[in-house]
Amino acid sequence: MTLDNNIAKPLQTTKIEFWVATAIFVFSIFALSTTHGPNRWDFEDAGVDYRFYKHHFWPQLIRYTLLYLGFLLLNFRIIPKLMQKERVPLYSLMLLGLYLTYGFVSGVLDTYTKSYLINWYYPGEQDYDLIFQDSFRHTLFLLLLVGIYTFIKYSGLYLLSNATVISARYRFINRETLTVFIIWMVSVFLMMVFNIGDNETALWAIISLNAIVLYLVSSHYLIPAARKAKRQFLAYQARVLLIQVLAYVPVSLLLMVFVQSEDSAFEISFVNSLFQFLVTGPITWQIYKRQLAGKEEVYVLKKELGNSAANLDFLRSQINPHFLFNALNTLYGTALQENSERTAQGIQMLGDMMRFMLHENHQQKILLSREIEYMRNYIDLQLLRTSASPNISIETKIDDVVGDHYIAPMLLIPFIENAFKHGISLKHRSWIRISLHSEQNKIFFDVYNSKQKKSEQDPEKDASGIGLINVRQRLNLLYPERHELIIRDTPEEFFVHLTLQL
Secondary structure, X not given: OOHHHHHHOOXXXXXXXXXXXXXXXXXXXXXXXXXXXXXXXXXXXXXXXXXXHHHHHXXXXXXXXXXXXXXXXXXXXXXXXXXXXXXXXXXXXXXXXXXXXXXXXXXXXXXXXXXXXXXXXXXXXXHHHHHHHHHXXXXXXXXXXXXXXXXXXXXXXXXXXXXXXXXXXXXXXXXHHHHHHHHHHHHHHHHHHOOOOHHHHHHHHHHHHHHHHHHHHHHHXXXXXXXXXXXXXXXXXXXXXXXXXXXXXXXXXXXXXXOOOHHHHXXXXXXXXXXXXXXXXXXXXXXXXXXXHHHHHHHHHHHHHHHHHHHHHHHHHHHHHHHHHHHHHHHHHHHHHOOXXXXXXXXXXXXXXXXXXXXXXXXXXXXHHHHHHHHHHHHHHHHHHHOOOOOEEEEEEEOOOOXXXXXXXXXXXXXXXXXXXXXXXXXXXXXXXXXXXXXXXXXXXXXXXXXXXXXXXXXXXXXXXXXXXXXXXXXXXXXXXXXXXXXXXXXXXXXXXXXXXX
C-alpha cells in the first residue's frame, strides 16, 4: 500500500489525534490555572503593576485555545486537502490566513505577557516591532513543527499499513507497537506546541518512550529468558533493574540537551529509572502472562473447533449418501410401475435436490427458504411412490418464509426421511403429518408418523440408523442452547418436535 492511499482513505488515527490534542489542551488549561505565571520581578523592574489574570492567565488561555483550534483545522482539513491537491489555491489562502491571524493575535497577547519589554513612559514602534517580529517568527516555527509532525504521521501510517510485511522481518515490530509509537510522537509534539514546559515535556517523553522500549525488550527477550529460572519474576525484575542502572547516566546526558539544568536532567533520569522498575516492569510481566494464557486458550479452542468441524463434515458425509440411496430406490420403484410422466417428474426433482447438495449443502448456512424448497421436493418425490395407495395418508402444513433467515443445510430433512422410512407401508394403514411454522427468528417443526413393524427378512430390522443420531449431534454443535428437541417413540407412532432459534 502506497503513502498516497494512506492520505486519501479515512484515517483511523483521527479519533486518537483528536482526543490526544484535547487531553493536552485540557491539561494545559489546568496547568495554567495552577501556576504563578512569569517572574513578576521583570514587570516591577520595568515599572509595570503586574496582574496575574491580565498579564498571564487570560492571554495564555486565548493562546492555547487558538493553538488547539488551529491544530485541528490544519491537521484535519487544510493539510490533507493540500496533500491530495484538492482546491489548492483556496486551502493555500486558508493556510496563509491562519498564519497571519495567529501571528497577529499572538503578538497582541505578547504585549500583555511581555509588557515589561515596552517602555511605558517613552513607548516607541521599535518595542512593538520586536514583539510582533518574535510572534510571527514563533508562528513560523510552529508551522514547521506541524510539517515535521505531518511527515512523521503519514510515514507511521505507511508503516502501519505494511505492518505484516515488517513483522515478518522484525518480529518485535507489529501494528500495536507502531500505533503506540505514533501516539507517543503525537503527545510529545503537542506538549511542545502548547509549551507545557521543558522539564515536564522531557519527563513525559523519556518515561513513556522508555516504557515502550522496555515493554518490547521484556516481551521478546527478558521474560522468556527469566522463565527458565526458578523464581521467574525476581529473575526478570533483576534484569530490569540492571538495565535501568546502566541507562541512568546515558539518559541523564541525553536530557541535558533538552533541559537547562544538569540537576534537573539527573533528577528526571532517576525518576524515570524508578518508574520503569516499580511500574513498567511489573505491568509488562502481568500483560505477558495474560497474553500467554490467552494464546493457550485460543490454541485449545482452535483444536476443539477443528475436531468439531471434522465431526460435522463426517456427519454430513453420512447423511447425504444415505438419502441419495433412498431417493434412487424410490425412483426405481416408480419406474417399474410406469415409464412415463411420473418418472420424468421424479427425475427432475431428484436433479434439483442433487444440485442443492452439490452446491449448497457444504455451505455453513443457507436460506431457510432453500431448505424448505428442498424439503418439499423430497416430500413430492415420496408422494409419487405412495399416492396410488389408499392406505397411506400424508398431510403437510409448511408455511412460506418471510425475510432472509438462514439455517444450517440438511438439518430438517433427516426427520422427514425417518418418517417415510419407518412410517410408510404399502400394505398396511399408515400416515405422516408434517408441519413447519416460522415466527421472526424461530421455527417450530413437527413430524408425526405411524410406525410399521419390520419383517424378519428386512436387513435393517435391527439397525438403529444414523440419521437422527447425526442430526442431534449437529444441533448440539451448531445451535447450542438455541434449540429444543423432543422425541417421543412408541411401538405404534413416532413424534418429533423441534424449536430452533436461527
